[in-house]
Amino acid sequence: MRLDPFYLIVDSADWIDRLVPLGVKLVQLRIKDRPHAELRAEIRRARATCRRHACQLIVNDYWQLAIDEGCDFVHLGQEDLAVADVAAIRTARLKLGLSTHDEAELATALAAKPDYVALGPIWPTILKAMNWAPQTPARLAAWRKAIGDVPLVAIGGVTVERLQQVFAKGADSAAVVTDITRNADPEARTRQWLAATRTYLGDEAAADRS
Ligand SMILES: Cc1ncc(COP(=O)(O)OP(=O)(O)O)c(N)n1
Ligand SMILES: Cc1nc(C(=O)O)sc1CCOP(=O)(O)O
Ligand SMILES: [Mg+2]
Numbered sequence: 580m581r582l583d584p585f586y587l588i589v590d591s592a593d594w595i596d597r598l599v600p601l602g603v604k605l606v607q608l609r610i611k612d613r614p615h616a617e618l619r620a621e622i623r624r625a626r627a628t629c630r631r632h633a634c635q636l637i638v639n640d641y642w643q644l645a646i647d648e649g650c651d652f653v654h655l656g657q658e659d660l661a662v663a664d665v666a667a668i669r670t671a672r673l674k675l676g677l678s679t680h681d682e683a684e685l686a687t688a689l690a691a692k693p694d695y696v697a698l699g700p701i702w703p704t705i706l707k708a709m710n711w712a713p714q715t716p717a718r719l720a721a722w723r724k725a726i727g728d729v730p731l732v733a734i735g736g737v738t739v740e741r742l743q744q745v746f747a748k749g750a751d752s753a754a755v756v757t758d759i760t761r762n763a764d765p766e767a768r769t770r771q772w773l774a775a776t777r778t779y780l781g782d783e784a785a786a787d788r789s
Contacts, residue, residue: 580674580694582730583635583787584746584779585772586754592624594760598769599634604787605752607654609639622648633787637676646671652694657684665691676732680711685725693729697754698722700735701745706756709735716744723749739768739775746779 583605589595590610599606608625610618622644629636637652638645642663645653655663656678668675674694679685688696702713713736722731733745734754745753755772762768773788780788 580730581781582695582732582752583776584752585776586732586734586752587759587769587772588639588734588754588756589760592621592628595625595628595636598759598765599628599632601766601769602773602788603632603634603769605635605637607637607639607754609654609756610641615644619644619648622650626650642668642673645673652676654678654697657687660687660691678734679722680714685722689726689729695730695732695752696722696726697732697734699733699754701733702736702741704735704757705761716741716748719745719748719750739771742775742779 585603586605587598587603588607588609595606595608606629608622610621618641622638626636626648635652636650637654638650639654640659642653642655646667650673652674653668654676660677676695676697677688677691677693678697679688698714698719700709700711700713701716719731719733730751731749732752732754733750737745737753737755738758742753759765759768759772
């Protein structure tokens with residue numbers, strides 16, 4: 580499986596309605612602390628928009644809702660993974676992305692046979708408090724070596740200006756939140772991301788984006 584090199588992460592279906600039509604092909608819906616019924620409605624709306632625009636939707640944390648709503652990809656952190664029913668996720672034929680922050684977490688993640696591994700935070704992030712110091716891009720090269728051909732996602736403090744550094748170290752995809760959502764012009768910034776990641780598209784993804 581190949582991931583699009585531009586991996587957008589947003590916290591609402593409104594953001595998905597706003598940015599996915601610009602040409603985004605890989606998006607994560609990462610919602611925290613909302614009632615179950617609202618979460619379900621957001622996932623349903625996000626899925627409909629993503630289907631219309633041939634964009635792959637990844638649901639963060641809420642794997643059961645993702646199964647129930649017929650989504651095809653979930654992202655779990657290590658604490659999520661510890662309490663998730665991975666067999667149920669696989670039986671429902673969902674793909675699975677996993678967070679990692681150190682070697683022990685990487686071993687746990689690889690044992691679950693993920694469809695991608697994310698490493699972060701590569702640089703400091705303003706989105707949330709993290710227990711890990713910035714990994715630096717050099718650590719991506721170590722992950723690349725350790726995980727063979729499992730797709731590698733770089734996350735944490737990634738900006739358009741830093742993209743070259745993460746792809747040079749072996750990342751397949753760069754995940755982003757605040758460089759887009761807290762930009763004064765999120766649509767313009769999304770277009771910059773699309774243009775800057777075009778160089779890193781494989782043939783298949785290039786066809787998907789066109
Ligand atoms: C692509 C990607 N990488 C890492 C994370 C973080 O997941 P997690 O550690 O479970 O933290 P929360 O995002 O749930 O706060 C992610 N969501 N996406
Ligand atoms: C949600 C998340 N997880 C991380 C990890 O390292 O696991 S870093 C991160 C935040 C990414 O946001 P931004 O692009 O604004 O830095
Ligand atoms: Mg999580």
